[in-house]
Amino acid sequence: MRSVPRSVERLIEELNRLPGIGPKTASRLTFYLLRSPQEQVQALARAIGEMHEMVVTCSVCFNIAETSPCPICDDSQRDRTMLCVVEEPLDVLAIERIRQYDGLYHVLHGAISPIEGMGPEDLKIAELVERLGKNPVEEVILATNPSLEGESTAMYVSRQLATLGIRVTRLAQGLPMGGDLEYADEVTLTRALEGRREI
Amino acid sequence: MHLAHLSITNFRNYVRCELDFSSPITIVQGANAQGKTNLLEAVYYLAAAESPRARSDRELINWLANEEQPPFARLEGRIEGSDAVREVSIALVNASDRLQKEIRVNGVKRRTLDLVGQMKVVLFMPEDIDLIAGSPKARRGYLDSAISQMERPYARSLHEYNRVLLQRNSLLRQLRDRPSGTHQLDFWDQRLIEEGSQLIASRLNTVAQLDELVQEIHTRLTGGEERLRLIYRCSLPLEGPEGLIQYRQLPLGGASGDGTSLAEALPSSADVSTVFRQQLAERQREEIDRGMTLVGPHRDDLRFLVGGVDMCTYGSRGQQRTIAVSLKLAEMDLIRSRTGEEPILLLDDVMSELDEDRRRYLMAAMHRDQQAIITTTDLHCFTASFLEQATVWGVQDGRIGRLA
Numbered sequence: 078m079r080s081v082p083r084s085v086e087r088l089i090e091e092l093n094r095l096p097g098i099g100p101k102t103a104s105r106l107t108f109y110l111l112r113s114p115q116e117q118v119q120a121l122a123r124a125i126g127e128m129h130e131m132v133v134t135c136s137v138c139f140n141i142a143e144t145s146p147c148p149i150c151d152d153s154q155r156d157r158t159m160l161c162v163v164e165e166p167l168d169v170l171a172i173e174r175i176r177q178y179d180g181l182y183h184v185l186h187g188a189i190s191p192i193e194g195m196g197p198e199d200l201k202i203a204e205l206v207e208r209l210g211k212n213p214v215e216e217v218i219l220a221t222n223p224s225l226e227g228e229s230t231a232m233y234v235s236r237q238l239a240t241l242g243i244r245v246t247r248l249a250q251g252l253p254m255g256g257d258l259e260y261a262d263e264v265t266l267t268r269a270l271e272g273r274r275e276i
Numbered sequence: 277m278h279l280a281h282l283s284i285t286n287f288r289n290y291v292r293c294e295l296d297f298s299s300p301i302t303i304v305q306g307a308n309a310q311g312k313t314n315l316l317e318a319v320y321y322l323a324a325a326e327s328p329r330a331r332s333d334r335e336l337i338n339w340l341a342n343e344e345q346p347p348f349a350r351l352e353g354r355i356e357g358s359d360a361v362r363e364v365s366i367a368l369v370n371a372s373d374r375l376q377k378e379i380r381v382n383g384v385k386r387r388t389l390d391l392v393g394q395m396k397v398v399l400f401m402p403e404d405i406d407l408i409a410g411s412p413k414a415r416r417g418y419l420d421s422a423i424s425q426m427e428r429p430y431a432r433s434l435h436e437y438n439r440v441l442l443q444r445n446s447l448l449r450q451l452r453d454r455p456s457g458t459h460q461l462d463f464w465d466q467r468l469i470e471e472g473s474q475l476i477a478s479r480l481n482t483v484a485q486l487d488e489l490v491q492e493i494h495t496r497l498t499g500g501e502e503r504l505r506l507i508y509r510c511s512l513p514l515e516g517p518e519g520l521i522q523y524r525q526l527p528l529g530g531a532s533g534d535g536t537s538l539a540e541a542l543p544s545s546a547d548v549s550t551v552f553r554q555q556l557a558e559r560q561r562e563e564i565d566r567g568m569t570l571v572g573p574h575r576d577d578l579r580f581l582v583g584g585v586d587m588c589t590y591g592s593r594g595q596q597r598t599i600a601v602s603l604k605l606a607e608m609d610l611i612r613s614r615t616g617e618e619p620i621l622l623l624d625d626v627m628s629e630l631d632e633d634r635r636r637y638l639m640a641a642m643h644r645d646q647q648a649i650i651t652t653t654d655l656h657c658f659t660a661s662f663l664e665q666a667t668v669w670g671v672q673d674g675r676i677g678r679l680a
Contacts, residue, residue: 127340189460191446197460225439236459263429 085111087243103203110138137208139184139201141166149182152191158215162205162234164188164222173221180218188226189233197233216244223250277617278356278647280317284352286341288314289322289674297647299667303658304651305679306671312651315671316399316622319649322353322364323395323620324421325379325388329403330332333368334375346371355395358617364394366512382409389431396425396611398451400604407603408588408596412577413661419578422607430478437471440464441569449567455655458560468572476510476552483508484542489606497602497637502582502595504602508663511575512551513542549611559568597629605641621648627657 081089082190092103110118132190134140142148149169158205159180163169169182185200209217217238221227235245251269252261261269277299289311306312321327321336330336332415337349340551352365362382369376380392407418424431444464451458486505494504543551555571556563563570580587580599589600611619622643627635627650639662642648655663670679 103606191443191450191464194450196450197457222328225436225443225467228467229443233460236462 078113138182139204140169140182154179157212158262159175159218160209160216160234161218161220163220164227168220185221185230188221188224188247189231190226191231197227200230202234202237205234206241209238209241213241214243216246219245219247223248277352277358277620279395279620279649280356281351281352281354282319282322283350284315284318286338286344286347287318287336287349287351288338290318291338291340291674292673293676295676297649297667299665300645300647301642301662301666302647302649303666303668304649304671304676305653305655305665305668306651307461307653311674311676312653312671313401313624314674315676316401316624316649316651318351319353319622320399321399322351322366323392323425324668325366325377325391326421328399328401332375333377336369337370339463342370353395357599358637362394364391379646389428389435391549392431393425393428395439395620396615396617396619398598398604398608398611398619398625399624400601402626402629404600404604405593405597406677407589408599409593415578416574416576419479419482423478426482426611427478430475431523433471433474433478437468437475437573439575440467440471441572444468445568448564448569451564452567453653455564459676461560465553465556468569469549469556473545473549473552474570476512476514476548476576477543479573479637480510480514480542480548481510485605485610485614486606489609492600493605493609493641494599495604497598497634499633502598504587504599505581507581509579510598511571512548512549512555514551538559547617601626601630601634601638608641618643618646621646621647621650623650625653626649627652628654 088107088110089100089103092106093100097271098106110121132141133142133143133145133151135142137146137150140147140149144151156179159178160183161172161178161180162183162185163172164185164187166184169184172182183201183205184203185205186189187195187200189195189197189200208271219231219234221230221234231247235247238245249272251265251272252258258266279297282293282295282297284290284295286292291572317329317336327336337347341347341349347370350365351367352363355362355364360659363380365380366381367378369378377388379386379388381391381394384426387640407414420430423560424434444461447460447464451461483506490504490506494502498508520605529589533561552571561568569575580591580603582591582595582599587592587595591599608619608621611617623638627638630638635657636659650666652658655668658666669676670680
């Protein structure tokens, strides 16, 4: 005997597969949708369906977009002498939000991590080298995460670019803004001291 | 350093227990399986955030507490140090799928790395004989936790080193199947050398200091019969053929020249990293074939020599037990001289295993102002004068009370 209809159970199972959603949240969302007006539910279903149909990876920078090349790569106003290399599409969003950088991007889709079986060939590194060979820039900014894996990726990429004669820089590391010196951990403080600069 | 108050909830066989440690020496007497070791384990856990004997932290939660939702264990301590009073607490919560460990120092959530070293303890239990007789891994683990208590950067380097090692071994195995791309090793090699050299240099320094301290202790403990030397056996050829001979020829018996030459003679982390780099380059082929990192602090060992004979292999049980006592007493002295704090001594039923002379020596070795928590089945192990200055408690079935 089944206590909830099969179709309701199916939606709960599907929602449960999403990151950060457990069985309880999944049932709560399902029953919320059950009570929602028809149009609203239809809109949600369409949005999910269309997202997959519409979204493509940009053939130049490998960011997610609805067109290829993406609006950033296509924008003639942007500075074509600078290229920022990031791990994930979300990192592009983070950098775009600050409105200080108007160069181009390259999304690697991950970082080198041998434990997870992620090698350089699983990332868009060969594509980056090829891209820079065709359209050289003046500076490449490596904006991978300051984690062990991100550092490893940055070092690997910088080695690959060494032969191209392009200036390669790495994002600064150190104290967060509004932070307190007293509470910074040793590694962060060491990095901040190493990366100090004239004012 | 003094643990003034300890509060235990659902830890091992304790359901709820509040203890005030008023005098420096506390003796806890009880029959077997009443909770003597569990009490010392609780204190040690609060200092190191790891158990000296449990394989999983889940074991630590009182099994009666499993009926509560969710099951949890909690330890709280008030530590009076030379400079400040600190409140530390650890809560273990057995959530549906994983065990959560929440550490707080003065009420603020902290990482394990921040907790270790807040309270310095030296634990001695009968199993410690395995330090001498057991595997190199146990001896490395001993050195690691001993140094982590004294040097904060050490614990961090160790954590980082282990992560790099895991990634590097994984990469070596991938390279075995796909030999191209050995340049991917460059980054991991560099990080392995950076952290590994720090670890080895710290260990060499600590072992040299322990070696010096243990000389006098062990000589007195054995009535002048044995002279003990500690040797750090490194997987890297740090000494070279000539160096090794020189080391062996150091005069036995504490007189290693004047004390200052000792530190200068030791290789620095820069020296270590040069040798480390050479070794990784030389042995890359072999490492890829075997799919693992063959040199580094994770392959080193600590050995104990008496009259040039390796006690790990050839020592009698009695000799090994005495060496373990000497080692712990030397560690206590080292913590005192390096950090300026009196470590808390935890002795688990050790007295009954020692003969009369060694017992007396051990009791005499405790400083007047040093805190010690000692468990025993039999109060006759102690001298009358020692019992007089101690607070004596009895433990029965997870409950502790003052003995008349």
